[in-house]
Structures are given as C-alpha cells and as structure tokens.
Amino acid sequence: MTKAQAAPKISYDHGVSEKKLIGETIGAFFDRTVEAHRDREALVVRHQNVRWSWGELGRRVDELAAGLLTLGLERGDRVGIWSPNTSEWTLAQFATAKAGLVLVNVNPAYRRAELEYAMNKVECRALILAPALKTSNYLEIVEDLVKDGKLPHLKHVIRLGKEKTPGMLNFDDVATAGGNAEKARIAELAPLLQFDDAINIQFTSGTTGFPKGATLSHHNILNNGYFVGEGLKLTPEDRLCIPVPLYHCFGMVMGNLGCLTHGSTMVYPSEAFDPLATLQAVAEERCTALYGVPTMFIAQLDHPDFAKFDLKSLRTGIMAGAPCPIEVMKKVQSHMHMGEVTIAYGMTETSPVSTQCATDDPVERRVSTVGQVLPHIEIKIVDTEGRTVPRGETGEFCTRGYSVMKGYWNDEAKTKEAVDEAGWMHTGDLATMDEQGYVNIVGRLKDMIIRGGENVYPREIEEFLYRHPKVQDVQVIGVPDLRYGEAVCAWIKLHAGQTATDEEIRAFCQGQIAHYKIPRYIEFVPEFPMTITGKIQKFVMREQTIEKLGLKAQKTA
Structure with a gap:
C-alpha cells in the first residue's frame, strides 16, 4: 500500500523511511x-x-x-x-x-x-x-x-x-x-x-x-x-x-x-x-x-x-x-x-x-x-x-x-x-496540506489579517507583489482600521535605482487579486526590521506603521 493510497482525507501524515532513527549520543x-x-x-x-x-x-x-x-x-x-x-x-x-x-x-x-x-x-x-x-x-x-x-x-x-x-x-x-x-x-x-x-x-x-x-x-x-x-x-x-x-x-x-x-x-x-x-x-x-x-x-x-x-x-x-x-x-x-x-x-x-x-x-x-x-x-x-x-x-x-x-x-x-x-x-x-501531503505555510496565526470578516493571508499578497518588476522584496502586515477592524499594509523594498508610487502598485493589483487584499497603505522602505537570523520582525513593522500613520487614535476612537 503506498503512502498516497493510505493517506486519509484529513490533514494528517507521517514520514516513513527504511532508514532508522539513530540511537546514539x-x-x-x-x-x-x-x-x-x-x-x-x-x-x-x-x-x-x-x-x-x-x-x-x-x-x-x-x-x-x-x-x-x-x-x-x-x-x-x-x-x-x-x-x-x-x-x-x-x-x-x-x-x-x-x-x-x-x-x-x-x-x-x-x-x-x-x-x-x-x-x-x-x-x-x-x-x-x-x-x-x-x-x-x-x-x-x-x-x-x-x-x-x-x-x-x-x-x-x-x-x-x-x-x-x-x-x-x-x-x-x-x-x-x-x-x-x-x-x-x-x-x-x-x-x-x-x-x-x-x-x-x-x-x-x-x-x-x-x-x-x-x-x-x-x-x-x-x-x-x-x-x-x-x-x-x-x-x-x-x-x-x-x-x-x-x-x-x-x-x-x-x-x-x-x-x-x-x-x-x-x-x-x-x-x-x-x-x-x-x-x-x-x-x-x-x-x-x-x-x-x-x-x-x-x-x-x-x-x-x-x-x-x-x-x-x-x-x-x-x-x-x-x-x-x-x-x-x-x-x-x-x-x-x-x-x-x-x-x-x-x-x-x-x-x-x-x-x-x-x-x-x-x-x-x-x-x-x-x-x-x-x-x-x-x-x-x-x-x-x-x-x-x-x-x-x-x-x-x-x-x-x-x-x-x-x-x-x-x-x-x-x-x-x-x-x-x-x-x-x-x-x-x-498551513494547508494537499492530497499528496505537501504542506504550504500560509502565515502566522498572529499575522493573519481579518478585514471585515475576510481572512487575509499576507503570504498570498506578498507572492503576488513579487511579480512586479520594480519590487525586490515585500512584506505585508495588518494594521488597525476603524471600519474593517484591520487594513492591509505593504512594506516594499524596490530594486536599486527604481522609484514607484502607491497608485502604480495598486493599479498592478487591480483585477488581479480580490479588492479586499489590495493594500490600503503602502510604505516604500530601504530595509525591513529583522532579527540576526534574517527573520523579518512584522510586529516591529506594525508598531512603526501604527505610530507613523497615527492609527492608534483610530483604534480607540
């Protein structure tokens, strides 16, 4: 019986191998x-x-x-x-x-x-x-x-x-x-x-x-x-x-x-x-x-x-x-x-x-x-x-x-x-798991953006924006929004020598991804805050964006 046949239709899997675990120090x-x-x-x-x-x-x-x-x-x-x-x-x-x-x-x-x-x-x-x-x-x-x-x-x-x-x-x-x-x-x-x-x-x-x-x-x-x-x-x-x-x-x-x-x-x-x-x-x-x-x-x-x-x-x-x-x-x-x-x-x-x-x-x-x-x-x-x-x-x-x-x-x-x-x-x-057991990580539980009841996964928007020829790197976060609970914000690092506008990025998204996924706020940045291991610190980005755009007041209004 192969792994694919044995796999139930729920998202569970386990790895098999002829190679045993090492039982040594x-x-x-x-x-x-x-x-x-x-x-x-x-x-x-x-x-x-x-x-x-x-x-x-x-x-x-x-x-x-x-x-x-x-x-x-x-x-x-x-x-x-x-x-x-x-x-x-x-x-x-x-x-x-x-x-x-x-x-x-x-x-x-x-x-x-x-x-x-x-x-x-x-x-x-x-x-x-x-x-x-x-x-x-x-x-x-x-x-x-x-x-x-x-x-x-x-x-x-x-x-x-x-x-x-x-x-x-x-x-x-x-x-x-x-x-x-x-x-x-x-x-x-x-x-x-x-x-x-x-x-x-x-x-x-x-x-x-x-x-x-x-x-x-x-x-x-x-x-x-x-x-x-x-x-x-x-x-x-x-x-x-x-x-x-x-x-x-x-x-x-x-x-x-x-x-x-x-x-x-x-x-x-x-x-x-x-x-x-x-x-x-x-x-x-x-x-x-x-x-x-x-x-x-x-x-x-x-x-x-x-x-x-x-x-x-x-x-x-x-x-x-x-x-x-x-x-x-x-x-x-x-x-x-x-x-x-x-x-x-x-x-x-x-x-x-x-x-x-x-x-x-x-x-x-x-x-x-x-x-x-x-x-x-x-x-x-x-x-x-x-x-x-x-x-x-x-x-x-x-x-x-x-x-x-x-x-x-x-x-x-x-x-x-x-x-x-x-x-x-x-x-x-x-994460999601497909029929063959391949896993896709769609984001962090705490990074998921809930906009007006819609679950928005930053990874999906990031992958789309990477296709823009001027974009070198991009990170998407959720920030407080009075009307929808949260709004989508994209931090974008452009390739050297390039310039772009918010309108240009939004126009690129129009008709390609759902309207509620299109970033409401766009920040062009030279670098992202990150740990020494190269992990992006989205919580720092979120704090900085809230402060810069004065969103705290909106949230408590």
Whole structure:
C-alpha cells in the first residue's frame, strides 16, 4: 500500500523511511565519523584561516572536552556560548556533548538585559565568549554584570582570542588544560550519557515577553541533522557553505550535524553573514551546497559582483527560516546552479525541521510548498477547536515525534501551552496540506489579517507583489482600521535605482487579486526590521506603521 493510497482525507501524515532513527549520543556518533573520515577535510573557517581534517577536529574536540572538566563542571551543567561563527563555536558544540554538558546558545545580538536574563534562567556555570561583535563589547557587558553581582551562578568566563582579561580564562588555555585523568573521565562518561539527555538550550526570540529556552536532546538534533542531510543526498564528497548563524538550529543542526552525519565538509565564509564573503567561499572552496534565509539569497543575487563568481560547483542547499518568494527560488535554481535546492520548514522547538521538499520534486512543488513530512515525524493541521481539518483547508500546523523538544527550560506552564497532552507541538503557523501531503505555510496565526470578516493571508499578497518588476522584496502586515477592524499594509523594498508610487502598485493589483487584499497603505522602505537570523520582525513593522500613520487614535476612537 503506498503512502498516497493510505493517506486519509484529513490533514494528517507521517514520514516513513527504511532508514532508522539513530540511537546514539552525539559524542559516540562523532567518534565514528572521525574514524571513518580521519584524513578528509572536516572544517574550513575562512576568516580564521582554519582548515582541519576530521582527525584534527576529533583531537581538538577531545582536548577541549577534557579541559572543560578541569573547571569542575559536572554532567548536566550549562555552558553558554556567546560568539559569532568561529571554529571555537564548533569545538564547543561537540566537546560539551562529549562531556555531558548542556550548551546554551546565546544570540550574538543580545545586549546586557537579555544576556543577564538568559544566563540566570538556565543557571549557566560557564560562559565562552568572543571579545566583541560589531558595536557590542561582550567583555565589558559581562565584566559589568559580574561586578554588579548579577550573574550569581556563573563561575567561569572563557574568552576567545590571544589577549588576556583579568578574571577570565583563555579558550586556548582551557582547551589544553586537560590531562590523562580528564581524558580518561571523558572515555568513562561516554557509555553513561544517554541519547535522551538534554544537550542544548536555544532561546526562542519571543516577540512578546521573555525568550523561552527550548531544551533539546542528542536524539532530537542528531536525528534531525541526519534526515535533513539525507533529504539533500549529502555524501562525504559534499562541501556545505554555512553563512547562517551557528547559535541557531539552521547552523548548528542542519549545518554542522547534517555534515557530521554524512562526513561532509563544513565551510564558514565569515563570522556573520556577508554576501560577498559567501560568494567567494562557494567559488573558491567549490562548495556543493549552500544554506540561507531568503534575504541572504536576495543579497547575493543582487550583489554587483555576482556575475564574477563561478558557482557551478553548487548542486543543492536549503532556503528556510522565512517564506521563500517564488521568483527568488527560480533565480537561485537558474543563476546559482542550485537545481536541487530544497525548502525546509520548522522551528527551534522541533529541532528544527518538520517538512522538506525533495531534491527531485517538480519545480512547482518546490516553489509553492515546504515539502512533505520528514521520516519518523507526524504532522496534522487543526482548527481553533483542535479538530483535524480536511485536506486543502487552512489551520494550525502541529507536529509530533522524536523532534519535539523536551520542553522549555524551567517553565512548565509555557511548555504546556506549546505541547499538548498527546505530545503535539502547536507551532502557531497557519498551513494547508494537499492530497499528496505537501504542506504550504500560509502565515502566522498572529499575522493573519481579518478585514471585515475576510481572512487575509499576507503570504498570498506578498507572492503576488513579487511579480512586479520594480519590487525586490515585500512584506505585508495588518494594521488597525476603524471600519474593517484591520487594513492591509505593504512594506516594499524596490530594486536599486527604481522609484514607484502607491497608485502604480495598486493599479498592478487591480483585477488581479480580490479588492479586499489590495493594500490600503503602502510604505516604500530601504530595509525591513529583522532579527540576526534574517527573520523579518512584522510586529516591529506594525508598531512603526501604527505610530507613523497615527492609527492608534483610530483604534480607540
């Protein structure tokens, strides 16, 4: 019986595969990869001139794991890392896993209050940090917090770089501090660690309230990295360019663990995303795969030097993290030679990927859906009452299986809000599922615009406006309206050198989309407010628009 025949007509599906889930810890799997591919290139960090084989990476990871034990850290202790993409980040990822420590990813964009909150929420005992990033002086922030007694649990601060800072340890010193006794302890620990142990805490950027610490296990992220890599048909011959942040699942799970589980090479073009550095890395390192959010691909395609780079080595990759504009997807396939590019969809709480397109799915499927469910995962789409909706109808996307987080750290109430009694993670995303099980994300539950009783999905209007030849990027939001409850507002970024008027954009929509979907307000902007991972912050756009247009008064009138 095939999957298509077996599928009921409700929006439910589950992924099947001849490949079983990996029942191992990250450390055990890491050791096997090192053995199998000892002389092959494992990690290339271009801005640090690092080029390590799997054997060299394995040696350094074991040294750091032993070094961390000299600090008196015990299994289950939390170790934070606050740094852009570096070789040390990757060493920390694998070394903490081998030492049974929980790695806490700290967003490089965090400032003082956010760092203080995150460190104390999970009671971090050690923090590895870069000296600074852009305008943020990390050393100063941490020194101030420690001096003011704001980080009572923090016992060790480990800084990157050669300079010394009073009261702090140097990463390279910690990495070489472990002796035979510590190395023996790491070996003794290996069989004691369990694949269901918590291994990683990632803070989800809450748009309201404090961020929540999604707690992930070896089993969660090792398997997700493996099946995402399987979806790309990765092999030891592949070289994956990773310009996305490591502190996020896209970098450390889909990137690093995707490579680990396939013996592929990890290539970091720069410490934070830079379109030119990414193009150079792909061309010079002969990368076969490239990751990015849509804004990153747009920045590369629009770079004035784009045509100078030979990108023919590219085969595949993933565009994810935000809805992928169809026109951008087509350009990535044709201009960047990524014929097998896939779209993936997920969230931090689900390790992260739940659905992914196949490399050989028809182009229409790959540009208009986020693919089908990954192996060993269940998905369903439900209405506001929690009932599974018929295929083709819109509802909230839910997922269940090995990929669902252990919970939000130290926050039972928030965990219960997100994961129901039957183990389903409620994503807050609106989706549809077609007859073949392909999923389309139509927006966020909270982004949906209700105009005069009509449900308006911003994604649909965005896709239409992308077709306008002058439009480079567009984001659609709902703003308060006295008469209809909400009105449609489009923020438009034009291609360089172009100008346009509100009337011109509305005329383009006339007769093409329903009248209630045509934007009432149009803002031409140079950039969109976004997070460090490239996610558009629609709530910020909404606030700014309300203030600029004076809509608050209307709403309360």
